[in-house]
Amino acid sequence: MRRTLALLALAGASMIALAFLIPLGIIVKEIAHTRAISEAERQASALVPVLAITLDPNRLPHALASSGARDRIAVHLPGGGTVGTVRAPAATVAAVSRLTRADTVETGAGYLLLRPVALDGGRTVVVEVFVPAEELTRGVAQSWAVLAGLAVVLAAGSVLVADRLGLRMVRAARRLGRAASSLGAGDLSVRIRPEGPPELVTAAEAFNTMADRVVQLLAAEREMAADLSHRLRTPLTALRLSLDHLGPEAEQSRHSLSRLESEVDQIIAAARAPSRAPEAVSCDAAEVLRERLTFWSALAEDQQRPWELIGADAPVRVPVPAAELSAVVDALLGNVFRHTPQGTAFTVTLHQGSGTVGVLIADAGPGIPDPAAALRRGASGAGSTGLGLDIARRLAESSGGDLRIDASSLGGARVQLWFRTDTRDRTPRTTRRLVGSRWSRRNAGV
Numbered sequence: 001m002r003r004t005l006a007l008l009a010l011a012g013a014s015m016i017a018l019a020f021l022i023p024l025g026i027i028v029k030e031i032a033h034t035r036a037i038s039e040a041e042r043q044a045s046a047l048v049p050v051l052a053i054t055l056d057p058n059r060l061p062h063a064l065a066s067s068g069a070r071d072r073i074a075v076h077l078p079g080g081g082t083v084g085t086v087r088a089p090a091a092t093v094a095a096v097s098r099l100t101r102a103d104t105v106e107t108g109a110g111y112l113l114l115r116p117v118a119l120d121g122g123r124t125v126v127v128e129v130f131v132p133a134e135e136l137t138r139g140v141a142q143s144w145a146v147l148a149g150l151a152v153v154l155a156a157g158s159v160l161v162a163d164r165l166g167l168r169m170v171r172a173a174r175r176l177g178r179a180a181s182s183l184g185a186g187d188l189s190v191r192i193r194p195e196g197p198p199e200l201v202t203a204a205e206a207f208n209t210m211a212d213r214v215v216q217l218l219a220a221e222r223e224m225a226a227d228l229s230h231r232l233r234t235p236l237t238a239l240r241l242s243l244d245h246l247g248p249e250a251e252q253s254r255h256s257l258s259r260l261e262s263e264v265d266q267i268i269a270a271a272r273a274p275s276r277a278p279e280a281v282s283c284d285a286a287e288v289l290r291e292r293l294t295f296w297s298a299l300a301e302d303q304q305r306p307w308e309l310i311g312a313d314a315p316v317r318v319p320v321p322a323a324e325l326s327a328v329v330d331a332l333l334g335n336v337f338r339h340t341p342q343g344t345a346f347t348v349t350l351h352q353g354s355g356t357v358g359v360l361i362a363d364a365g366p367g368i369p370d371p372a373a374a375l376r377r378g379a380s381g382a383g384s385t386g387l388g389l390d391i392a393r394r395l396a397e398s399s400g401g402d403l404r405i406d407a408s409s410l411g412g413a414r415v416q417l418w419f420r421t422d423t424r425d426r427t428p429r430t431t432r433r434l435v436g437s438r439w440s441r442r443n444a445g446v
Contacts (some may be wrong), residue, residue, distance in 0.1 A: 005170075009162030010155055017151035028143045036136045040113040040129040041102065043067050047075065051117050051125050057083050072130040078123040088112050088128050097124045109133060172196030176204055183207075188215050252298060266323070283322035285357060285419075286312040286350055292329045293348060296337075303342040311350035318357050318419040319399045328395050331388035332361045332415055340365030345410060356401065359417040362408030371405035392417055 050063040060083040064073050074084030076093050088105065093114065096103050102115040113129040175192050182190040191211060194204035240257055243250045289312045300307050318325065329348075336346050346363040368374050375389055392415070393403040400420030408414035 005162045005166035006159045009158045013155040013158035014151075017154055021147045021151050025144050025147055028147075029137065029140050032138060032140045033136045036131050036138070037104065037111065037113065039135075040111075040131045041115070043073060044102070044113060044115040044127040044129050047073075047127050048117055051075070051127075052119065055119075055125070057081060060084075072132070074128040076126040076128065078119075078125060084128075085130070086128065087130050088114060093126050093128070097126050110136065169196050169200060172200040172204070176200065176207060179207060183211055183214070188218070263327075281321045282317045282319050283325055284315045285318045285325065285359060286314060286316045288322055288325050288329065289348060289350055289359070292326055292333065296330075296333050299337060303337070305337075305343060306345040308347040309350075310347060311352070312348075316350060316352050316357055317421065319421060320395055320419065324395055328388075328392045328417065329359070329361075332392060332417070335388055335415075336361065336363045336365070340412065344412070347408075347410070355421060357419045357421055359419075360414060361417075362410055362414040363412040364408070364410035365412035367407060367411070368405055368413045374405060375403070389415070 046067050047063060050060070054060070055077055057077070060075055064075070064084050067073055071085055074082055074086045074088075076082050076086070076088075076097070087107070092105055092112075096114040097116050099116055100118075102113060105112040105114065110130060110132040113131060115127045115129070117125045117127060119125060172195055179190045179192045188211065191208050192204050194201040194208075196204075240254070240261075243254050243257060246253075289309060293307070293309050297307070333346075333348075336344070340346075340363050344363055344365045346361065349358075349360040349362070351358040351360060375393060389403065389405075396403045396417050396419060401418040404416040404418070406414050406416070
């Protein structure tokens with residue numbers, strides 16, 4: 001902004017300087033020209049008294065020398081004789097002698113001033129004065145240099161004044177920008193001292209008010225999330241007491257309940273934790289998928305669902321937390337189990353491309369009739385909350401990726417969860433397929 005203000009000031013000062021100094025420079029040149037011609041007229045007029053007394057060619061050279069321009073002045077006598085250095089053509093002199101006023105003739109080296117002097121007896125003498133070109137422009141270059149220097153000083157002064165006046169505004173704007181960036185990065189304690197022009201003072205006050213309001217809203221949201229999560233403890237405790245009476249047969253259910261209680265505890269802890277700037281995290285997507293498929297495999301066996309895990313034999317890093325990726329995978333697999341009939345097959349594929357990692361979950365169910373509507377937060381056509389796909393989409397977008405829904409090769413729906421990474425390895429990879437609880441090798445073809 002300071003550069004823009006300086007350029008604006010420079011442009012304005014330059015236009016003003018040019019508007020005044022160009023005409024002034026032309027006037028200076030004309031004044032120098034007029035001054036030289038006037039000096040020549042003065043020298044010619046100084047000879048008029050001498051010519052009125054005598055026209056003797058022997059005495060006139062002394063008068064020419066006393067005029068101060070001996071080499072540039074000449075006298076054309078009535079009889080055709082001349083005294084001094086003659087430069088004017090005879091025809092021009094004859095024409096001027098018939099006039100009653102002085103005349104100037106331009107030559108390649110300067111100007112010739114020809115002045116007729118009428119004497120008694122009808123005689124006419126023409127005084128010739130040569131004005132060199134350098135006399136016509138004497139002092140013009142120095143005057144133009146002074147004017148150019150004045151223009152530079154005026155432009156520099158205007159730029160300096162504009163920079164000093166804009167510095168306060170620029171500082172205030174930069175502070176506001178840094179504060180907004182810090183707030184966007186998660187620093188909710190940032191505030192700024194309003195200063196600068198009235199508009200920026202108003203903007204700074206509005207920023208502080210907004211930051212205070214954000215802190216209040218986040219605190220209220222955290223407390224609400226913690227309270228709602230804590231209210232789940234009572235039914236979870238009742239459910240655990242009921243499971244304790246079922247004996248060893250409910251061990252898997254008790255394990256799932258323990259994991260649910262752990263998730264509730266994490267929600268309460270995260271809700272009450274102070275907000276801070278997000279940190280760079282990553283996890284091994286292959287390990288997360290193997291862990292979650294191990295968990296869901298028991299339910300898949302009960303429902304006689306064939307399933308496959310493809311491409312999860314080697315570590316594959318993705319820039320998201322493991323807990324959030326696990327929750328998203330659980331949500332997507334839960335949709336498969338919830339919205340497809342028992343016995344419906346599904347596959348989970350981990351695909352690593354050039355700078356991207358994809359988690360692809362496909363099933364052989366009825367598919368999703370309207371993928372766009374399914375991605376809208378809170379929209380569900382099957383009686384659920386409608387948040388699972390939106391949560392998955394936001395997790396993918398947090399890494400610069402996206403979520404796509406299309407038809408799978410199994411005949412149902414395929415949800416593609418793509419994460420953006422810094423990997424640039426384009427070489428083909430050998431993957432393993434997990435079928436049921438059995439590992440088999442094959443080349444991945446996604």
